Amino acid sequence: MSATGKLNFAVMAGDGIGPEITDVTVDVLQAAASRVGLPIGLERCLVGLRAYEKHKTTLPQETLDVLKEHPGWILGPTSAGEYPKDDPMRGHPSGYLRRNFSLFANVRPVKAWPQLNPLIPDLDITVIRENTEGFYPDRNLAWGYGEFMPTKDVALSLRVITQVACDRFARFSFEYAKATGQSKISIAHKRTALPQTEGLFIGAFERLSGEYSDIKLELLRVDTFSSAMPRDHRKYPLVATTNLFGDILSDQCSGLAGGVGIAPSLNASTTQAMSQAVHGTAPDIAGKGLANPSALILSTAMLLRWFYQNNGDARCKQAADLMEQSVRSTIDSGNTTPDLGGKATTGSFGKAVMQAIESQP
């Protein structure tokens, strides 16, 4: 909350369908916030190809300056492929933002919706993935440990796990569990094979668990978890894990839920968080009013929950509830964009969601 009593958001429209879905998301956010009496501030800034046109970089300094001042960011999808070679960001503003602002927790709730023809119709599982270290050379460069080849026929990749990253991630996971009303965190690990790195990770959770007596900790080997989860998914509503395992497990869950169609995500630190749809820029339908804005709306509802987790302001939670319920009821009514089998446009779907927000009891 700023000195003016407003919750401040930076809005980055991105590429492809980004501008269309971001506009609708902002309208829906404003409708939900005003319904619960929550004052919000919005500042737009350029990222992606539009930023390149003006500033010759996909992530200009003036955007970074705005981001530094804003706790909550909404990021539309940014193009994965077609950036100019002279862009100093080399085309992936989203990866840069995650690394440079240490958005260390990546939260991926996976819900099956009947419209996606899910393999598991009642799947409802959230994977929280550590986002700053582990088996990813680009995250570990700061330590001097990228992937490397000591000889021409040997390649090495080191897995960096640090106490400080484990501690902040464990704290985040417990607070997330508390804010979302979960009573258990399942840790997917491989301590048998990687005793020291997994030992640090698990130890951070175990040390904190005394402070969160309402939240149970459960340790599961990641391989056991992968084979058991499709059948026993109800037992594991919230899973916390290291970077590479989280990448794989969250995609496995998405596959079982019928794909990433309307999957939301949040990238968070303790001071800032960014909402981001899991899908890409969908250039094939960009500018046609066909894009489904649900993933970015649901991601932005997660951003409001993150504010609630940090400031305890019940209006943030109420606005998030309104947004989620209204997206769900609009989709359930069959008034969907073509990707879910309906005839709605991006704009008419957004209006229906806003009407649902107005008419919620």
Ligand code: ATP
């Ligand atoms: P990128 O290169 O940015 O990853 P992409 O073409 O791989 O873009 P994705 O967003 O991954 O695009 O989408 C794959 C398919 O799903 C495309 O056919 C796209 O039209 C469709 N799609 C993705 N997002 C949406 C959305 N929000 N609404 C409707 N259709 C979508």
Ligand code: MG
């Ligand atoms: Mg793609």
